[in-house]
Amino acid sequence: MTDATAFDTSYEPTFGDYFALLKPRVMSLVVFTALVGLLVAPVGMHPVEIAASVLFIAIGAGASGALNMWWDADIDAVMRRTANRPVPSGRVAAGEALAIGLGLSGLSVMMLALAANLAAAALLAFTIFFYAVVYSMWLKRSTPQNIVIGGAAGAFPPMIGWVAATGSVSVEAVLMFALVFMWTPPHFWALALFMRSDYDDAGVPMLTVTHGRKVTRRHIMAYTLLLAPVSGWLALSPVGGPVTVAVALVTNLIFLRGALHILRRDETAAEADKYRVEKRFFRFSLLYLALNFLALAADASLRAAGVF
Protein backbone atom coordinates (compact mmCIF):
# COMPACT_ATOMS: atom_id res chain seq x y z
CA MET A 1 0.00 0.00 0.00
CA THR A 2 1.42 3.36 -0.97
CA ASP A 3 1.14 6.59 0.96
CA ALA A 4 -1.30 7.95 -1.58
CA THR A 5 -3.86 5.25 -0.93
CA ALA A 6 -3.33 5.64 2.80
CA PHE A 7 -4.31 9.30 2.48
CA ASP A 8 -7.42 8.40 0.54
CA THR A 9 -8.75 5.82 2.96
CA SER A 10 -7.83 7.16 6.37
CA TYR A 11 -9.76 9.64 8.50
CA GLU A 12 -8.46 13.17 8.23
CA PRO A 13 -7.82 14.62 11.69
CA THR A 14 -9.37 18.05 12.15
CA PHE A 15 -7.83 20.98 13.95
CA GLY A 16 -10.10 20.21 16.88
CA ASP A 17 -8.70 16.69 17.15
CA TYR A 18 -5.23 18.09 17.65
CA PHE A 19 -6.51 20.67 20.10
CA ALA A 20 -8.18 17.89 22.11
CA LEU A 21 -4.71 16.36 22.60
CA LEU A 22 -3.91 19.29 24.87
CA LYS A 23 -6.70 18.40 27.35
CA PRO A 24 -8.50 21.77 27.11
CA ARG A 25 -10.40 21.29 30.37
CA VAL A 26 -7.24 20.68 32.36
CA MET A 27 -5.69 23.63 30.53
CA SER A 28 -8.48 25.97 31.61
CA LEU A 29 -7.77 25.06 35.25
CA VAL A 30 -4.06 25.71 34.65
CA VAL A 31 -4.81 29.11 33.10
CA PHE A 32 -6.89 30.01 36.13
CA THR A 33 -4.45 28.91 38.87
CA ALA A 34 -1.36 30.21 37.04
CA LEU A 35 -3.04 33.58 36.53
CA VAL A 36 -3.92 33.83 40.22
CA GLY A 37 -0.36 32.84 41.20
CA LEU A 38 0.88 35.62 38.96
CA LEU A 39 -1.61 38.27 40.11
CA VAL A 40 -1.11 37.77 43.84
CA ALA A 41 2.66 38.12 43.50
CA PRO A 42 3.97 41.42 44.90
CA VAL A 43 5.85 42.22 41.68
CA GLY A 44 3.90 43.82 38.86
CA MET A 45 4.15 42.75 35.22
CA HIS A 46 3.06 44.37 31.98
CA PRO A 47 -0.39 43.03 30.93
CA VAL A 48 1.07 41.59 27.71
CA GLU A 49 3.76 39.82 29.71
CA ILE A 50 1.07 38.40 32.01
CA ALA A 51 -1.04 37.18 29.08
CA ALA A 52 1.97 35.64 27.32
CA SER A 53 3.27 33.95 30.48
CA VAL A 54 -0.10 32.41 31.31
CA LEU A 55 -0.58 31.30 27.69
CA PHE A 56 2.78 29.53 27.55
CA ILE A 57 2.33 27.89 30.96
CA ALA A 58 -1.01 26.58 29.62
CA ILE A 59 0.60 25.37 26.38
CA GLY A 60 3.29 23.61 28.41
CA ALA A 61 0.58 21.88 30.43
CA GLY A 62 -1.20 20.98 27.19
CA ALA A 63 2.01 19.54 25.78
CA SER A 64 2.38 17.26 28.79
CA GLY A 65 -1.25 16.22 28.23
CA ALA A 66 -0.41 15.23 24.64
CA LEU A 67 2.59 13.22 25.85
CA ASN A 68 0.34 11.53 28.41
CA MET A 69 -2.17 10.61 25.68
CA TRP A 70 0.62 9.18 23.54
CA TRP A 71 1.88 7.01 26.39
CA ASP A 72 -1.49 5.99 27.88
CA ALA A 73 -3.40 5.26 24.65
CA ASP A 74 -3.65 1.57 25.58
CA ILE A 75 -5.37 2.13 28.93
CA ASP A 76 -7.38 5.13 27.70
CA ALA A 77 -8.95 2.83 25.10
CA VAL A 78 -10.28 0.55 27.85
CA MET A 79 -11.81 3.22 30.08
CA ARG A 80 -15.20 4.62 29.16
CA ARG A 81 -14.28 8.12 30.38
CA THR A 82 -11.22 8.32 28.09
CA ALA A 83 -12.02 5.97 25.19
CA ASN A 84 -13.11 8.89 23.03
CA ARG A 85 -9.77 10.74 23.26
CA PRO A 86 -8.11 11.40 19.89
CA VAL A 87 -5.46 8.67 20.06
CA PRO A 88 -7.44 5.68 21.42
CA SER A 89 -10.37 6.48 19.11
CA GLY A 90 -7.99 6.39 16.13
CA ARG A 91 -8.49 9.99 15.00
CA VAL A 92 -4.88 11.00 15.60
CA ALA A 93 -1.85 8.70 15.25
CA ALA A 94 0.12 8.09 18.46
CA GLY A 95 3.31 9.34 16.80
CA GLU A 96 1.64 12.65 16.02
CA ALA A 97 0.63 13.07 19.66
CA LEU A 98 4.26 12.47 20.63
CA ALA A 99 5.53 14.98 18.06
CA ILE A 100 3.05 17.66 19.10
CA GLY A 101 3.81 17.03 22.78
CA LEU A 102 7.57 17.34 22.31
CA GLY A 103 7.31 20.29 19.94
CA LEU A 104 4.98 22.32 22.14
CA SER A 105 7.02 21.46 25.26
CA GLY A 106 10.13 23.01 23.71
CA LEU A 107 8.25 26.00 22.37
CA SER A 108 6.41 26.76 25.62
CA VAL A 109 9.54 26.53 27.78
CA MET A 110 11.54 28.73 25.39
CA MET A 111 8.77 31.32 25.11
CA LEU A 112 8.16 31.43 28.88
CA ALA A 113 11.88 32.10 29.36
CA LEU A 114 11.56 35.06 26.97
CA ALA A 115 8.23 36.35 28.29
CA ALA A 116 9.04 35.95 32.00
CA ASN A 117 12.37 34.55 33.19
CA LEU A 118 14.60 31.47 33.17
CA ALA A 119 13.53 30.26 36.62
CA ALA A 120 9.87 30.06 35.58
CA ALA A 121 10.85 28.32 32.34
CA ALA A 122 12.96 25.77 34.24
CA LEU A 123 10.06 25.08 36.59
CA LEU A 124 7.73 24.59 33.62
CA ALA A 125 10.20 22.17 32.00
CA PHE A 126 10.39 20.24 35.27
CA THR A 127 6.58 20.12 35.51
CA ILE A 128 6.28 18.67 32.00
CA PHE A 129 8.98 16.10 32.77
CA PHE A 130 7.31 15.26 36.07
CA TYR A 131 3.86 14.72 34.56
CA ALA A 132 4.95 12.91 31.39
CA VAL A 133 7.80 10.78 32.76
CA VAL A 134 7.55 10.48 36.55
CA TYR A 135 3.75 10.27 36.68
CA SER A 136 2.56 8.84 33.33
CA MET A 137 5.40 6.48 32.49
CA TRP A 138 6.61 5.47 35.88
CA LEU A 139 4.23 5.76 38.82
CA LYS A 140 0.70 5.76 37.39
CA ARG A 141 0.77 2.03 36.66
CA SER A 142 2.91 0.95 39.57
CA THR A 143 1.55 2.48 42.78
CA PRO A 144 -1.89 3.17 44.27
CA GLN A 145 -0.48 6.51 45.43
CA ASN A 146 -0.37 7.55 41.74
CA ILE A 147 -3.01 10.22 42.31
CA VAL A 148 -0.96 11.86 45.05
CA ILE A 149 2.12 12.03 42.78
CA GLY A 150 0.10 13.19 39.78
CA GLY A 151 -1.40 15.91 41.94
CA ALA A 152 2.04 17.45 42.33
CA ALA A 153 2.19 18.04 38.56
CA GLY A 154 -1.17 19.78 38.67
CA ALA A 155 -0.06 21.86 41.65
CA PHE A 156 2.90 23.49 39.93
CA PRO A 157 1.06 26.08 37.71
CA PRO A 158 0.28 28.65 40.46
CA MET A 159 3.88 28.34 41.60
CA ILE A 160 5.14 28.88 38.03
CA GLY A 161 2.90 31.94 37.80
CA TRP A 162 4.40 33.30 41.01
CA VAL A 163 7.96 32.63 39.84
CA ALA A 164 7.19 34.25 36.46
CA ALA A 165 6.39 37.48 38.33
CA THR A 166 8.95 37.40 41.14
CA GLY A 167 11.79 35.25 39.79
CA SER A 168 11.99 32.98 42.83
CA VAL A 169 10.02 30.56 44.99
CA SER A 170 8.72 31.71 48.37
CA VAL A 171 6.45 30.50 51.19
CA GLU A 172 3.30 31.82 49.48
CA ALA A 173 4.16 29.93 46.28
CA VAL A 174 4.77 26.74 48.24
CA LEU A 175 1.42 27.17 50.05
CA MET A 176 -0.47 27.57 46.77
CA PHE A 177 1.30 24.43 45.54
CA ALA A 178 0.35 22.61 48.74
CA LEU A 179 -3.29 23.63 48.42
CA VAL A 180 -3.70 22.01 44.99
CA PHE A 181 -1.49 19.09 46.02
CA MET A 182 -3.61 18.20 49.08
CA TRP A 183 -6.85 18.86 47.21
CA THR A 184 -6.14 16.43 44.35
CA PRO A 185 -6.37 13.07 46.21
CA PRO A 186 -9.85 13.57 47.72
CA HIS A 187 -11.02 15.00 44.37
CA PHE A 188 -9.87 12.00 42.32
CA TRP A 189 -10.62 9.29 44.86
CA ALA A 190 -14.20 10.49 45.07
CA LEU A 191 -14.31 10.10 41.29
CA ALA A 192 -12.76 6.63 41.55
CA LEU A 193 -15.46 5.60 44.02
CA PHE A 194 -18.28 6.17 41.56
CA MET A 195 -16.38 5.35 38.33
CA ARG A 196 -15.32 2.04 39.80
CA SER A 197 -15.32 -0.37 36.88
CA ASP A 198 -13.30 1.96 34.63
CA TYR A 199 -10.07 1.72 36.57
CA ASP A 200 -10.62 -1.99 37.33
CA ASP A 201 -10.87 -2.75 33.60
CA ALA A 202 -7.75 -0.78 32.72
CA GLY A 203 -5.68 -2.39 35.46
CA VAL A 204 -4.52 1.00 36.77
CA PRO A 205 -3.70 0.46 40.45
CA MET A 206 -6.19 2.91 41.87
CA LEU A 207 -6.51 2.83 45.62
CA THR A 208 -10.09 1.56 45.21
CA VAL A 209 -8.77 -1.49 43.34
CA THR A 210 -5.70 -2.32 45.39
CA HIS A 211 -6.76 -1.53 48.94
CA GLY A 212 -10.51 -1.52 48.69
CA ARG A 213 -13.13 1.13 48.97
CA LYS A 214 -13.20 1.34 52.76
CA VAL A 215 -9.52 2.33 52.78
CA THR A 216 -10.20 4.87 50.00
CA ARG A 217 -12.92 6.47 52.11
CA ARG A 218 -10.47 6.76 55.01
CA HIS A 219 -7.84 8.27 52.69
CA ILE A 220 -10.30 10.90 51.46
CA MET A 221 -10.98 11.88 55.07
CA ALA A 222 -7.26 12.03 55.91
CA TYR A 223 -6.34 14.26 52.98
CA THR A 224 -9.33 16.53 53.57
CA LEU A 225 -8.14 16.93 57.17
CA LEU A 226 -4.63 17.78 55.94
CA LEU A 227 -6.02 20.19 53.36
CA ALA A 228 -7.79 22.41 55.90
CA PRO A 229 -4.69 23.75 57.73
CA VAL A 230 -2.91 24.37 54.39
CA SER A 231 -5.83 26.42 53.18
CA GLY A 232 -5.98 28.27 56.50
CA TRP A 233 -2.26 29.03 56.48
CA LEU A 234 -2.51 30.34 52.92
CA ALA A 235 -5.40 32.59 53.96
CA LEU A 236 -3.32 34.02 56.84
CA SER A 237 -0.18 34.44 54.71
CA PRO A 238 0.68 37.80 53.07
CA VAL A 239 -1.22 36.84 49.88
CA GLY A 240 -4.37 36.06 51.84
CA GLY A 241 -6.82 38.51 53.38
CA PRO A 242 -10.31 38.80 54.82
CA VAL A 243 -12.00 37.36 51.73
CA THR A 244 -9.68 34.35 51.65
CA VAL A 245 -10.11 33.71 55.36
CA ALA A 246 -13.89 33.77 55.08
CA VAL A 247 -13.96 31.57 51.97
CA ALA A 248 -11.44 29.11 53.45
CA LEU A 249 -13.49 28.80 56.63
CA VAL A 250 -16.75 28.05 54.84
CA THR A 251 -15.41 25.80 52.05
CA ASN A 252 -13.29 23.72 54.42
CA LEU A 253 -16.24 23.13 56.75
CA ILE A 254 -18.40 21.96 53.84
CA PHE A 255 -15.59 19.82 52.44
CA LEU A 256 -14.86 18.21 55.82
CA ARG A 257 -18.54 17.50 56.34
CA GLY A 258 -18.68 15.80 52.92
CA ALA A 259 -15.59 13.73 53.68
CA LEU A 260 -17.07 12.65 57.02
CA HIS A 261 -20.25 11.66 55.23
CA ILE A 262 -18.24 9.57 52.76
CA LEU A 263 -16.25 7.97 55.58
CA ARG A 264 -19.37 6.86 57.45
CA ARG A 265 -21.04 5.21 54.45
CA ASP A 266 -20.50 1.70 53.26
CA GLU A 267 -20.89 0.31 49.77
CA THR A 268 -24.44 -0.90 50.19
CA ALA A 269 -25.59 2.55 51.24
CA ALA A 270 -23.62 4.13 48.39
CA GLU A 271 -25.03 1.76 45.80
CA ALA A 272 -28.54 2.26 47.14
CA ASP A 273 -28.53 5.96 46.24
CA LYS A 274 -26.16 5.57 43.24
CA TYR A 275 -23.20 7.31 44.90
CA ARG A 276 -25.08 10.54 45.42
CA VAL A 277 -22.87 11.70 48.30
CA GLU A 278 -19.65 10.85 46.44
CA LYS A 279 -20.81 12.64 43.32
CA ARG A 280 -21.82 15.71 45.29
CA PHE A 281 -18.45 15.72 47.07
CA PHE A 282 -16.68 15.49 43.70
CA ARG A 283 -18.66 18.38 42.26
CA PHE A 284 -18.06 20.50 45.33
CA SER A 285 -14.33 19.78 45.16
CA LEU A 286 -14.18 21.67 41.85
CA LEU A 287 -16.00 24.59 43.43
CA TYR A 288 -13.71 24.40 46.46
CA LEU A 289 -10.57 24.99 44.43
CA ALA A 290 -12.14 27.65 42.24
CA LEU A 291 -13.48 29.62 45.24
CA ASN A 292 -10.23 29.48 47.19
CA PHE A 293 -8.21 30.78 44.25
CA LEU A 294 -10.83 33.38 43.33
CA ALA A 295 -10.68 34.61 46.92
CA LEU A 296 -6.91 35.09 46.62
CA ALA A 297 -7.44 37.10 43.44
CA ALA A 298 -10.18 39.13 45.15
CA ASP A 299 -7.92 39.97 48.11
CA ALA A 300 -5.10 40.91 45.74
CA SER A 301 -7.31 43.33 43.83
CA LEU A 302 -8.72 44.80 47.06
CA ARG A 303 -5.16 45.40 48.23
CA ALA A 304 -4.27 46.95 44.89
CA ALA A 305 -7.32 49.21 45.15
CA GLY A 306 -6.17 50.28 48.61
CA VAL A 307 -9.21 48.99 50.48
CA PHE A 308 -6.96 47.48 53.17
Add this chain to the structure above:
Amino acid sequence: MAIRATHEIHTRRRSRNYGVGLVLLGFVVLVFFLTMAKLRVQGPVEGYDYKLRPELAVTGE
Protein backbone atom coordinates in the same frame (compact mmCIF):
# COMPACT_ATOMS: atom_id res chain seq x y z
CA MET B 1 6.59 23.82 -11.26
CA ALA B 2 3.82 25.07 -9.05
CA ILE B 3 0.96 22.80 -8.13
CA ARG B 4 -2.13 24.11 -9.86
CA ALA B 5 -4.73 21.38 -9.64
CA THR B 6 -6.59 21.20 -6.34
CA HIS B 7 -6.33 17.67 -5.08
CA GLU B 8 -9.18 16.32 -3.04
CA ILE B 9 -6.88 16.33 -0.01
CA HIS B 10 -6.62 20.12 -0.19
CA THR B 11 -10.35 20.49 0.33
CA ARG B 12 -10.37 17.86 3.04
CA ARG B 13 -7.61 19.60 4.97
CA ARG B 14 -8.83 23.14 4.37
CA SER B 15 -10.19 23.85 7.84
CA ARG B 16 -7.11 22.37 9.49
CA ASN B 17 -4.80 24.48 7.33
CA TYR B 18 -6.72 27.65 8.12
CA GLY B 19 -6.57 26.73 11.80
CA VAL B 20 -2.80 26.31 11.74
CA GLY B 21 -2.45 29.52 9.73
CA LEU B 22 -4.47 31.50 12.28
CA VAL B 23 -2.46 30.07 15.17
CA LEU B 24 0.81 31.04 13.49
CA LEU B 25 -0.52 34.52 12.76
CA GLY B 26 -1.60 34.87 16.38
CA PHE B 27 1.87 33.79 17.50
CA VAL B 28 3.50 36.46 15.34
CA VAL B 29 1.16 39.14 16.71
CA LEU B 30 1.84 37.99 20.29
CA VAL B 31 5.62 38.12 19.83
CA PHE B 32 5.31 41.59 18.32
CA PHE B 33 3.33 42.95 21.26
CA LEU B 34 5.55 41.12 23.74
CA THR B 35 8.57 42.85 22.18
CA MET B 36 6.85 46.21 22.47
CA ALA B 37 5.96 45.54 26.11
CA LYS B 38 9.53 44.46 26.92
CA LEU B 39 10.94 47.59 25.31
CA ARG B 40 8.56 49.75 27.30
CA VAL B 41 9.33 48.04 30.61
CA GLN B 42 13.10 47.64 30.19
CA GLY B 43 13.86 50.79 28.20
CA PRO B 44 15.59 51.08 24.83
CA VAL B 45 18.26 48.54 24.03
CA GLU B 46 21.41 50.21 22.73
CA GLY B 47 25.00 49.14 22.32
CA TYR B 48 28.21 50.28 20.63
CA ASP B 49 28.60 49.36 17.01
CA TYR B 50 31.36 50.84 14.88
CA LYS B 51 31.80 54.09 16.75
CA LEU B 52 31.66 55.37 20.31
CA ARG B 53 28.31 56.62 21.53
CA PRO B 54 28.93 59.19 24.25
CA GLU B 55 25.36 58.91 25.53
CA LEU B 56 26.05 55.31 26.56
CA ALA B 57 29.25 56.08 28.48
CA VAL B 58 29.09 55.48 32.23
CA THR B 59 29.92 58.67 34.08
CA GLY B 60 30.65 59.62 37.62
CA GLU B 61 33.07 56.78 38.47
